[in-house]
Amino acid sequence: MSRFGGRVREYPAVSIDRFDHDNLRARAYFLSHCHKDHMKGLRAPALKRRLEGSLKVKLYCSPVTKELLLTSWKYKFWENHIVALEVETPTQISLVDETSGEKEDIEVTLLPAGHCPGSVMFLFEGENGTVLYTGDFRLAKGEAARMELLHSGTRVKDIQSVYLDTTFCDPKFYHIPSREECLNGILELVRSWTSLTRYHVVWLNCKAAYGYEYLFINLSEELGIKVHVNKLDMFRNMPEILYHVTTDRRTQIHACRHPRDDDCFRGNRLPCGMTCQSGTPLHIISIKPSTMWFGERIKKTNVIVRTGESTYRACFSFHSSYSEIKDFLSYIRPVNVYPNVLPAGGTEDKVMEILKPLCRSYRRNMEPRYKPLGTLKRVHQRDLSDTDEDDLFDSELTSARPKIPKQQREESRPCSTRQSENAEGNFNESSESYKVTTTYTSPKVDFMDCEESNDDDDDDEDDKEEEESEINIVQVLSPEPDATSTSNFKGVTSDQQESNADVPCWDAFFKCNKLEESSENEDNLLSSADAGGSQSLFSDSDGVSDSTHISSQNSSQSTHISEQGSQGWDSQMDTVLITSQERNALDFSCFSRGGSRTVVSVLQETAKDSQPDNSRWKPLGQNRPCAYDVACDLKSKDWEKDAEAGTAGTAHVQDVLVEISDNSRTPDLELRRDSQGSSDFEIPLTPDAEVPRPDKLHCLYKKLAAGENILSEKKVS
DNA sequence: GCGATCAGGT
C-alpha cells in the first residue's frame, strides 16, 4: 500500500495520489489511478470546500481514470474540476497560487503504468528538474526503453528523482510470471472446465478493484463467454471492456461478488445467487487471482495451483516484480529514488540499499565491479532495459542511455499488415512444441519462495515431483478426472498443431519480436532455442507434462478510453471519449478464436522471464495501443485472419521444458540472471572467466556424477 | 450522523 505522502520534493505545489492534510493546499492534484489507497482525502469535505472556493484547482488524471472516478456519485463533485490528460501527450500546466498570484509552470506527461485501467505514471518537467512518479505500476522488462517520452532524442531523459512503486522490491519477489503466462494459465483452466458442459461454470474470485478487466476481456474473447459482474456502468464509455462483461447471470464465467461470497461458493452457489440453470445444478469451480512469486533460482512457475476440490489460485499481479523494478530503475537511472511503498517486512533502509546502487547519485568507486560476461556480446545491441552492467564504469554522463532505435521498436510493434506478411515464415520455429496441458501443481510450489536451485539433479527432482503429484499435486486441467476432459485435451492438441501450422498469428509476432529482441538481448535467443529444442530433446512419456501455460496475450493495463470499432462490436462503439488512432499499432495478434478448443501448454522456465512478452505490445510513442484497444483489435484482426485462412484460431505455444531444460542450460541461465542485473545472490563472475559451454559442462556433470575430481580442470584459487 | 481509524476478514 502506498505510503507516499502526496508530494515530491521538487514540486511541492502539486499533490499526487494524496489529498489530505498538507495536500489540501496544493495548487494542482494528480491521480494516477482509481484505487482507494491512492485516493485518500479525495472526497473529504475539506477538499470539497476548497474546490468550491476555487476556480483554478484541478485534478489531472487519465481519461479512463476520470471516467471511473466520476461513475461514483461520491466523487461527482469533482466533475467540473477534473482535467483528463491524454496519455503520452506532454501538457503544460500553470500552477497558480490563488492567494499570492505566484505562478510556476510545469510540464506533465502521463505514461502508461500497466497497473489497472487508466493507471499512469506522471513525468513532471520543470525548473526543478525532471521527476517521475510511478504510482503503482507493472511494467515488464524493457518497457521503459520503449517509452518514447521517457527519452529525449535517442537518450533517456535526465531524471532527477523517481518516486517508485516498491511493493515487491524484495529479492524474494524476484520473479512474477508475466501477464501472458498468468492469463493463459487461467484461460486454459477456464476453457477446460467450461467446455465440459454448459453447466460447468467458473467463478473468478476477484477483489473489488479495477485491474482484472483485461482478464475478463481475454477470457471472453478467447472463449466467447462473457463475464458476469455486479456492475458495469463504469465501463459504459469503454466498449472494449463493456462488450465482454454482462449482468446476465446465465453465463459460464462469473466475477460477481457478494459480501459472503465464499459461503455462497461453499454452498455451490454463485455470489449472484445462481445455483442451477434450467433445472440442472451448476458445477462451479473458483479461481482466485493471487500474487505468486518465485525466488531467483526457482526452476518452474506454475501459474495455477489447485487448492481444493474445486478451488484454484491463479497467479496475477498488479505490481512489478523485484527484477522488473530493478530493470526499470536501472534503465531510468535517476539521481534519486524514493520508495512509495514499503514492501512487507521490509524497511526503508533495506529498500534503499537495493535501489540506491541503481541511481546515479550512488558512488560505486569503492570496489571495482566487473561486467558480467553475459553482457559483453551484446553491449551494443542488448535490450536497453537490462541493468547496469555496461554502465558499471561509467560516469553520470553516460547514464543517459540510448533508447531502442525507433525502427527497431517499429518492428516490435504489432501491425496487422506486416504481420500477415511475415507471419508464415516466422512462426513455425517458435511454435514447434506443443503439449497437452495438464498441469500438476502443488500449492507449496506456488507460494513457496523457491530458493532451491535447479542444478544438476534436476532429473531426480522431477521424478520426485511426479511422485509427489500422486499425493498432493493435483491435476489442474482435469479437476474431475474423467474421460471427457482427457480425450478432449488430446484431440485438441492435434487440432492445435494444425491450426498453428496454418494460421499466421501469435507465433509470428512472437518470432518477429524475438528477432527484434534477440538483436538486443540474448535471452530471447535462448528461450527461443529452448522452446524449439525442448520437445525433441525431452518428450514426456505420455505427452502430458507438468506445466504451466503461456501464450498469447497482451494487455497493458493502462488505458485510454477509446474506440475501436471492429467486427462484431461496432454497434457498441458509438460512445467514445477519446479517439486513439492506433490501428496500425495494434496487433500482434494471436488470439484463439472461434471454435478452437486449443490446449496449449507451455513449460515455462523461470529465468526466461517475460522478455518476449514485452516486445509485443509496447507503448510506442503516441500511437501506442491501449490494453483494450489491443485486446480488441487483436481479436478482430485475428478473426479476420482466421477467416481468411479458413482455419480455427491458434494459440500461441512456447514450450520451455522446465524440468529438463536445465542440465544443459544451467550456465546460460546463470549467466542470464547475472546479466540481468540481479545482484542478490550471485557470486560475481570472475572477470575473464569463460562461460562454460554446455557440452563442456555436460562433461563436468558426468564426471561429478561418477565421483571424479574435476578440480584439476579448473583453476581454483 | 459523519468521518477517520483500526481490527479482522476475504
Place this chain on the structure above:
DNA sequence: CACACCTGATCGC
C-alpha cells in the same frame, strides 16, 4: 506473502 477492498467497532466532532 500481500493486495485492495469491505465490514464492523470505536472514537471524536
